[in-house]
Amino acid sequence: MSFVFLIFLPILAALFVPLLFKKMRQIHTGWFVLIVPVILFVYYAMLVPTTSEGGQLVSSFQWIPSLDIAIVAYIDGLSLLFSLLITGIGALVVLYSIFYLDKNREQLHNFYVYLMMFMTAMLGVVQSDNLISLYFFWELTSISSFLLIGYWYTRDRSRFGALKSMMITVFGGLMMLGGFVLLGIMGNTYSIRELIAQAPEMASHSFFTWALILILLGAFTKSAQFPFYIWLPDAMEAPTPVSAYLHSATMVKAGLYLVARFTPIFAVSGTWMWLVAGVGLFTMFWGSFFALKQKDLKAILAFSTVSQLGLIMSLLGASAAGYHIGGAADTVFKYAAFAAIFHLINHATFKGSLFMVAGIVDHETGTRDIRKLGGLMGLMPITFTIAMIGSFSMAGLPPFNGFLSKEMFLTAMLSLTEFNLFSMDVWGVLFPVIAWIGSVFTFIYSFFFVFHTFAGKHKPDLLPKKAHEAPIGMLVSPAFLALLVLVIFFIPNQVGDWLIKPAVVAIQPFLYTAPADVNIHVSAWHGLQPEFWMTLGIFLVGGLLFWKLHKWQRAYDRFPDNFTLNRLYDNLMYLSDGGANRFSALYMTGFIRSYLVYMFSFLIIIVLGALVLNDAFSINLNNLAPVGFYEIVILLALIGSTVTILASKSRLTAIIALGAVGYSIALFFVIFRAPDLALTQLVIETISVALFLLAFYHLPQLSLKEERMKFKLGNAIIALGVGVTVTLVALSSHSQKALPSISQFYKETVYSEAGGGNIVNVILVDYRGFDTLFEIAVLGIAGIGIITMIKLRLSKKEGQHENQ
Amino acid sequence: MEIIMSVAIGFLFMAAVYLMLSKSLIRIIIGTGLLSHGAHLLLLTMGGLGGQAPPVVADGVSVGDYADPLPQALILTAIVISFAVTSFFLVVAYRSYQELGTDNMEQLRGTDDYE
Numbered sequence: 071m072s073f074v075f076l077i078f079l080p081i082l083a084a085l086f087v088p089l090l091f092k093k094m095r096q097i098h099t100g101w102f103v104l105i106v107p108v109i110l111f112v113y114y115a116m117l118v119p120t121t122s123e124g125g126q127l128v129s130s131f132q133w134i135p136s137l138d139i140a141i142v143a144y145i146d147g148l149s150l151l152f153s154l155l156i157t158g159i160g161a162l163v164v165l166y167s168i169f170y171l172d173k174n175r176e177q178l179h180n181f182y183v184y185l186m187m188f189m190t191a192m193l194g195v196v197q198s199d200n201l202i203s204l205y206f207f208w209e210l211t212s213i214s215s216f217l218l219i220g221y222w223y224t225r226d227r228s229r230f231g232a233l234k235s236m237m238i239t240v241f242g243g244l245m246m247l248g249g250f251v252l253l254g255i256m257g258n259t260y261s262i263r264e265l266i267a268q269a270p271e272m273a274s275h276s277f278f279t280w281a282l283i284l285i286l287l288g289a290f291t292k293s294a295q296f297p298f299y300i301w302l303p304d305a306m307e308a309p310t311p312v313s314a315y316l317h318s319a320t321m322v323k324a325g326l327y328l329v330a331r332f333t334p335i336f337a338v339s340g341t342w343m344w345l346v347a348g349v350g351l352f353t354m355f356w357g358s359f360f361a362l363k364q365k366d367l368k369a370i371l372a373f374s375t376v377s378q379l380g381l382i383m384s385l386l387g388a389s390a391a392g393y394h395i396g397g398a399a400d401t402v403f404k405y406a407a408f409a410a411i412f413h414l415i416n417h418a419t420f421k422g423s424l425f426m427v428a429g430i431v432d433h434e435t436g437t438r439d440i441r442k443l444g445g446l447m448g449l450m451p452i453t454f455t456i457a458m459i460g461s462f463s464m465a466g467l468p469p470f471n472g473f474l475s476k477e478m479f480l481t482a483m484l485s486l487t488e489f490n491l492f493s494m495d496v497w498g499v500l501f502p503v504i505a506w507i508g509s510v511f512t513f514i515y516s517f518f519f520v521f522h523t524f525a526g527k528h529k530p531d532l533l534p535k536k537a538h539e540a541p542i543g544m545l546v547s548p549a550f551l552a553l554l555v556l557v558i559f560f561i562p563n564q565v566g567d568w569l570i571k572p573a574v575v576a577i578q579p580f581l582y583t584a585p586a587d588v589n590i591h592v593s594a595w596h597g598l599q600p601e602f603w604m605t606l607g608i609f610l611v612g613g614l615l616f617w618k619l620h621k622w623q624r625a626y627d628r629f630p631d632n633f634t635l636n637r638l639y640d641n642l643m644y645l646s647d648g649g650a651n652r653f654s655a656l657y658m659t660g661f662i663r664s665y666l667v668y669m670f671s672f673l674i675i676i677v678l679g680a681l682v683l684n685d686a687f688s689i690n691l692n693n694l695a696p697v698g699f700y701e702i703v704i705l706l707a708l709i710g711s712t713v714t715i716l717a718s719k720s721r722l723t724a725i726i727a728l729g730a731v732g733y734s735i736a737l738f739f740v741i742f743r744a745p746d747l748a749l750t751q752l753v754i755e756t757i758s759v760a761l762f763l764l765a766f767y768h769l770p771q772l773s774l775k776e777e778r779m780k781f782k783l784g785n786a787i788i789a790l791g792v793g794v795t796v797t798l799v800a801l802s803s804h805s806q807k808a809l810p811s812i813s814q815f816y817k818e819t820v821y822s823e824a825g826g827g828n829i830v831n832v833i834l835v836d837y838r839g840f841d842t843l844f845e846i847a848v849l850g851i852a853g854i855g856i857i858t859m860i861k862l863r864l865s866k867k868e869g870q871h872e873n874q
Numbered sequence: 875m876e877i878i879m880s881v882a883i884g885f886l887f888m889a890a891v892y893l894m895l896s897k898s899l900i901r902i903i904i905g906t907g908l909l910s911h912g913a914h915l916l917l918l919t920m921g922g923l924g925g926q927a928p929p930v931v932a933d934g935v936s937v938g939d940y941a942d943p944l945p946q947a948l949i950l951t952a953i954v955i956s957f958a959v960t961s962f963f964l965v966v967a968y969r970s971y972q973e974l975g976t977d978n979m980e981q982l983r984g985t986d987d988y989e
Contacts, residue, residue, distance in 0.1 A: 695922070732911065757961075796887045
């Protein structure tokens with residue numbers, strides 16, 4: 071079966087959603103939609119045995135073969151794991167949304183179409199083997215995420231959040247496209263597998279670092295890493311199922327997927343390791359630190375997501391260390407990739423359930439403000455249990471899965487201190503320290519989340535609704551996820567064999583060739599290792615700080631708002647918007663004079679610049695016509711009348727002086743042996759002057775106020791520049807004739823071929839008759855234009871009506 | 875002669891540009907007129923001014939002595955076209971006087987709220 075088409079199953083199903091929504095009003099549309107992720111999940115689950123033995127599946131669909139662009143679905147351990155997450159959590163989220171969204175009040179057809187679109191996009195991202203189709207699906211996730219965040223489009227905050235996430239993720243996406251194109255040029259293929267196969271040759275290419283940085287920009291923006299995480303808290307305006315699905319379990323992990331997928335290519339580079347591990351770890355600390363500042367349940371979870379994504383990112387960075395160590399498969403370095411994938415699964419389970427819990431609390435009490443909540447434990451016991459399991463797992467407590475991956479995280483971070491490349495031996499000690507501090511804050515905000523919501527005093531008067539337990543349907547999905555949290559703790563090695571080890575092979579092909587080679591055994595108890603003491607320290611310090619939280623949490627409010635990244639983003643948007651406005655207002659003055667000044671200035675600069683740069687100026691004094699007496703006299707008359715135009719006070723004088731210029735030119739034509747030109751020039755100058763007089767002299771109200779043209783230095787400089795430019799170009803081009811004139815042919819054949827004596831006329835009507843034809847057309851059009859201008863006079867009112 | 879003509883043409887261009895940068899509509903149109911005069915002279919000069927006889931076949935004139943006919947044909951076309959354009963300009967300017975009552979270019983400026 072060509073499973074590449076399964077990627078498109080959700081978006082095809084989405085076509086029927088509006089129909090079902092309109093025709094089957096009594097049944098919640100979500101029930102129909104639910105079938106799709108369930109089918110997909112079952113299908114992908116059946117592929118697990120294949121990949122767990124190290125097998126891969128490829129199915130492709132030619133899209134643009136001539137450009138080497140195809141949609142190639144490639145399933146190995148890594149993409150299968152993500153596909154299972156997408157479809158599995160997708161099914162649970164759809165189930166949850168059926169009870170969360172009211173079928174009478176909400177626009178469900180929009181919601182499920184966007185959601186299915188997103189599912190297709192996400193499956194496409196994780197299964198694509200072709201870089202271009204990966205980018206295609208990547209942007210589709212951005213677009214569908216934009217639509218889902220702005221689902222309640224009548225709210226200002228939703229639209230703002232949607233736009234912000236769109237701007238940031240699309241920025242990253244475009245950077246990533248640049249990286250992909252560079253990779254494509256370096257490897258001469260767009261297939262990721264083929265690129266990985268030739269990874270060693272590419273490392274020395276001059277594009278390598280650029281491709282690395284650009285692709286990382288894409289991954290960091292999508293996965294909400296520092297400093298691009300700012301869109302994620304604002305994306306919490308989306309409906310809660312969306313937050314649970316996109317902004318905790320799937321889309322934000324697309325960046326992690328990208329990093330994991332490209333690790334085999336870029337692991338050779340120290341830049342990669344430092345950037346991925348460093349940015350990830352810093353994000354982990356930053357997110358956990360600021361999670362405690364938040365007042366909104368979903369904002370706490372958003373920051374916690376940022377933090378946990380940073381944790382996984384740092385592990386992926388650490389996994390690159392294995393590339394540089396001989397026999398790394400037998401040392402502690404082997405843990406990093408395994409821990410990353412393990413925590414990725416764990417995070418999807420507990421964070422998904424926590425988001426659903428926040429949605430339930432919001433749904434049943436009417437608020438998500440943690441200051442108004444409290445004491446819900448007795449009223450919502452099931453929700454509380456789920457929340458507690460999720461939070462404790464997030465904090466890293468046994469017996470929940472978060473404990474295991476947190477232990478492995480500490481192991482991996484500790485191993486970095488032993489790594490002695492890329493100056494890790496000096497700075498590597500920072501990794502476990504920051505990781506430990508971040509874990510302490512993680513512990514505190516996990517407790518903050520669950521206990522400040524469910525424990526303490528109940529404040530019914532602050533709540534918009536009377537709190538009570540959620541309907542059973544809404545509890546099914548989070549309860550199932552919470553169950554998974556527990557189950558994974560007890561069977562980590564089965565999960566490892568089925569899902570994680572095949573994915574680790576995809577990330578670290580330089581260490582392992584088959585899943586069976588990954589000799590990692592997860593155990594909850596591994597002796598009195600440093601990890602144990604660190605974990606104990608986290609519990610003790612975290613517990614102590616949580617106990618005294620009310621004393622120091624207020625310190626967060628003192629952080630100046632002016633220096634936050636959000637303020638920076640707002641200012642940047644404001645600056646680019648207002649700045650562009652001000653910039654165009656600066657030069658778009660509306661005066662014709664300004665635009666003429668720009669044009670003439672550029673003309674002078676470009677032409678004179680080209681003359682100087684090419685050293686093209688020259689004067690050739692040979693082959694010149696002799697200077698005659700009459701020519702000089704006419705020239706003086708020409709210059710005299712031009713000066714008169716410039717200096718004249720009245721328009722009449724200027725017009726007559728223009729006539730004098732025209733007649734001098736006619737005289738030039740006489741002297742330079744051009745009788746036809748002289749005739750035409752005389753006639754046309756006469757008519758022109760008459761027209762000038764007609765148009766301007768006979769308008770009485772204008773002749774009243776006449777003044778001399780004021781001298782303006784700026785104008786004069788530009789005019790002089792144009793004059794000098796024309797003179798220099800004329801002199802240079804006259805002095806450097808490359809080829810002789812073709813007129814010899816006309817002169818010789820005018821009588822024998824065309825039967826005429828006047829060479830100019832024969833050229834006009836015979837040799838080059840087309841010019842004349844269209845010149846006649848120009849004259850005709852001008853005549854018709856003039857008649858129209860004079861005859862057609864719509865009054866102002868009618869004129870406006872015409873415009874509409 | 876060509877050098878002197880080149881300088882004179884440069885002067886014509888200079889005057890034309892200076893007039894086109896002015897505020898008064900009529901001076902701008904006079905400027906375009908001067909500019910086309912300059913261009914026509916430039917065409918003629920670049921063709922070479924050394925012809926001994928007008929380009930009309932006559933007995934006893936050797937082929938090399940005729941003035942170059944091709945630039946003359948080009949100029950003739952250009953004169954007619956610039957005449958057509960200038961007369962259209964003039965009528966447009968005339969109409970805009972009638973409708974708007976000014977020939978000052980600084981007052982003939984589109985506003986931002988113009989639809």
